[in-house]
Amino acid sequence: MSKTIFSKIISREIPANIVFENDQILAFHDINPKAPVHILIIPKEEIETVRQIDGSKHAGLLGAMIDAANQIAKEQNIYEDGFRLVFNCGENGGQEVYHLHLHLLGGRAMKWPPG
Numbered sequence: 001m002s003k004t005i006f007s008k009i010i011s012r013e014i015p016a017n018i019v020f021e022n023d024q025i026l027a028f029h030d031i032n033p034k035a036p037v038h039i040l041i042i043p044k045e046e047i048e049t050v051r052q053i054d055g056s057k058h059a060g061l062l063g064a065m066i067d068a069a070n071q072i073a074k075e076q077n078i079y080e081d082g083f084r085l086v087f088n089c090g091e092n093g094g095q096e097v098y099h100l101h102l103h104l105l106g107g108r109a110m111k112w113p114p115g
């Protein structure tokens with residue numbers, strides 16, 4: 001599998017507006033935001049989709065991604081009002097970049113059901 005744009009952001013081959021980083025995770029502003037706050041939280045490990053997640057192996061990583069989302073939501077002042085976390089998976093899920101990413105969306109009221 002060729003390198004995705006997110007792997008190139010991790011390796012700093014292409015720039016991004018990074019808001020959070022630790023040894024496991026990177027988070028940066030979405031280049032085409034769908035809400036006033038739209039941040040992508042990604043693992044540094046190359047995982048294509050949610051389908052490759054094994055709960056027994058990746059529970060710690062997923063917990064760390066949620067921890068990062070809560071911390072970033074506080075820093076972006078969307079924590080108290082609420083926000084949405086989304087994993088798109090595969091074609092019908094609307095996934096465009098095949099490197100696992102958690103969308104953190106906030107700053108406005110979200111509609112349900114999603115489109």
Ligand code: AMP
Nearest residue numbers: 005016029030031032088094095096097
């Ligand atoms: P998805 O449709 O779930 O795969 O979401 C991919 C997201 O990545 C979209 O919201 C894009 O706007 C975003 N995106 C694509 N390229 C970049 C980039 N270079 N920097 C930041 N976000 C990007």
